[in-house]
Amino acid sequence: KAGVTQTPRYLIKTRGQQVTLSCSPISGHRSVSWYQQTPGQGLQFLFEYFSETQRNKGNFPGRFSGRQFSNSRSEMNVSTLELGDSALYLCASSSGGRYGYTFGSGTRLTVV
């Protein structure tokens, strides 16, 4: 079956702009999580959605937001971009239980 699909793969934005990233989970997975990965901070949890409801939120400013649609697809939005937002943004879906999370290939965001 198809894996987790993230679009776009690469993005270059200017400081102050906003950006929307998209994630299509594995069919049947109702849980979608987002992570920010940087060389300095590693993998940091942003938020998790389950059945269109935000279940958990990490320690990120309110400029970072997300949502999940009825088909489990998810989007995350970052407003008023800062240089420090440059990172690989990873989406992961899960069916729960002992199978862990399946990650997408990520969106590489560069803020200039």
Next chain:
Amino acid sequence: GQQVMQIPQYQHVQEGEDFTTYCNSSTTLSNIQWYKQRPGGHPVFLIQLVKSGEVKKQKRLTFQFGEAKKNSSLHITATQTTDVGTYFCAGHSGGGADGLTFGKGTHLIIQP
């Protein structure tokens, strides 16, 4: 908040040598997961441990979960070049109600 520490940060080994990475959490974990990320890739789920003192094996990989459910280790016997990558541990606390917290990973570098 919950912190997951992982050591060492980097490990250089000769092909055929063994490798171990250690993970320690500041809080008791409901479960611990291990992921592998190849250079330029995304994290791939390896295994989940749930029970205190649990030991699981996958071919040359041995995973352990501590008795207090606050530490874990991954041991690779007789490393091969295909083992190159970064190994992450990640834990849920709060009965799984919190987001997954990742360690910063151990980069395994293998010299042929």
